[in-house]
Amino acid sequence: MENEKQDATVIVGGGHAAGALMTALIQKKYPHEVVLVGEEPYPPYxxxxxxxxxxxxxxxxxxxxxxxxxxxxxxxxxxxxGVRVENIDRDNKTLTLSDQSTLKYGRLILATGSHVRRLNAPGSELKGIHYLHDIADTDTLRDQLSPGARLVIVGGGYIGLEVAASASKKGVNVTVLEGAERLMQRVTGVEMSSFLYAKHSGSGVDVRLNTAVTGFKAGDQGRVAGVTLANGETVDADVVLVSIGVIPETALAEAAGLSCEDGILVDEYVRTSDPSILAIGDCTRHRNLFFEKMQRLESVANAVDQARTAAATLMGEDKPYDSAPWFWSNQYDVRLQMVGLSQDHDERVMRGSTEDKAFAVFYLREGCVIAVDAVNMPIAFMVGKQLVQHRKSISADVLSDLDVELKSLI
Structure with missing residues (x-):
């Protein structure tokens, strides 16, 4: 029995990466017992x-x-x-859990994910201020989003805008406060940001850009009553959602002495600095065969792709992680699909028109397609994945010409 425990492969975490890895190991008929330790009471979701x-x-x-x-x-x-890993003893390959039990591992996979970035400002502990990261968070927030309620969202990224769309459709009065010059500025170009601004504004959301939040105003019984801004204004609120990004969950890895730098550092086989320990998902920073530099990606696609690589590594297969990153978002009737990383582009090409509610933006660097953002145009996304993965050089005139079939570019 002791040998069985020592041979167990332990996954720490209960998110998409952990679930995808367990599924892949089952499909591959992995010969060792797998034990998943998850802090939440739910199976991977x-x-x-x-x-x-x-x-x-x-x-x-x-x-x-x-x-x-x-x-x-x-x-x-x-x-x-419902139990948390408190400590990793790498010398003895033993985990200490929050219920005071210990667990031996042969191989260990850290799929610890991330935690929400907190806004430390006056009044930030008031009731009615929410963060959204797990099932319990959503359950609590949903109960307060009744028609006519005033919801203020701090942050105009993926989560903030998705919640704005969901809430406004329920009759909630929504205000989005974004500190940057445009929505989703970190991940997309001007055209897409402008389209999303128009979409939300046209749906009744009060979107305010270049708006810095300085704190929260208290109301009755310790509840939030408003959000205070740097310009001296206060935006009235019954409910507040703070959505200003996440931080990789590396505390466990750092305490164990693993190499970390804005994420747990892994190679293209998702191996950490300890050969017995792998890491996958939002908690990792990696250089795969697609990137020119180390990256940390917060996406389901990355979690699933790294899980597949981890399964191959555990099985002794040679399968490096070399996928082009991709993302998606649903807001109202908008299906936004994105592939690649657009930050270093030197040219943008529009295909179609934002007025048609179906268009794509191609991002090029030195003539090569490095990213594509597609709105209600799945063919552009599917073709874009191939163009980005294979670093295809396509002229701007061809990309923008609607008479040219996208499939012909592969």
């Missing part, structure tokens, strides 16, 4: 619907689960939920 269909009540909790708990246990693996 999807987080994207938390700000969309789960928040709106269109889907229930069980639909978020990647697999029913019985699938993992039926394959001979364990889920230890």
């Amino acid at each position: 999807q987080r994207p619907p938390l700000s969309k269909t789960y928040l709106s009540g269109e889907v229930n909790e069980e639909s978020l689960y990647l697999k029913p708990r019985s699938v993992y246990e039926g394959a001979g693996h364990q889920l230890r939920l």
Whole structure:
């Protein structure tokens, strides 16, 4: 029995990366027992619907689960939920858990994800100020989004805008406060930011750019009553959502002496500085065969792709992680699909028109397609994945010409 425990492969975390890895190991008929240790009481689940269909009540909790708990246990693996790993003893390959038990591992995979970035400002501990990261967060927020309520969202990124869309459709009065010059400035270009601004404004959302938040105003019984701005104004609020990004969860890895730098550092086989420990998902910073520099990606696609690489590594297969990153967002009737990283582009090409509500923006660097943002144009996204992955050189005239079939460019 002791040998079995020592041979166990332990996954720390219960998000998409952890669930995808367990699924891949089951499919590959991995010969060792797998034990997943998750701090939340749920089996591995999807987080994207938390700000969309789960928040709106269109889907229930069980639909978020990647697999029913019985699938993992039926394959001979364990889920230890509602318990946290407190310490990694690398010398003895032993984990100490929050319930005071210990767990031996042969191989260890850290899928610890991230935690929300907090806004430390006067009044930040008032009731009614929310962050959205897990099922419990969404459950609590949903209960307060009644028609006519005043919701102020601090942050105009993916989560903030998705919640704005979900809430406004429920009759909630929504204000979005963004400190940057445009929405989603970190991840997209001017055309897409302008389109999203118009979409939200046209749907009744009060979007304010270049707006710095300085604190929160208290109301009755310790509840938030408003958000104070740097210009001296106060925006009235019944509910506040702070959505200003996430921080990789590296505390456990750092305490164990693993190499970390804005994420747990891993190679193209998702190996950490300890050969017995892998890391996958939002918590990692990596250089795969696609990137020119180390990157940290917060996306389901990255979590799934790294999980597949981890499964191959555990099986002794040679399968480096070399996928082009991709992302998506649903807001109102907008299906935004993005592939590649557009930050270093030197040219942008529009295909179609924002007025048609179906268009794409191609981002080029030295003539090569490095990223594509597509709105309600899945063919542009699918072709874009190939163009970006293979670093295709396509002229701007060809990309913008609607008479040229996109499929012909592959």
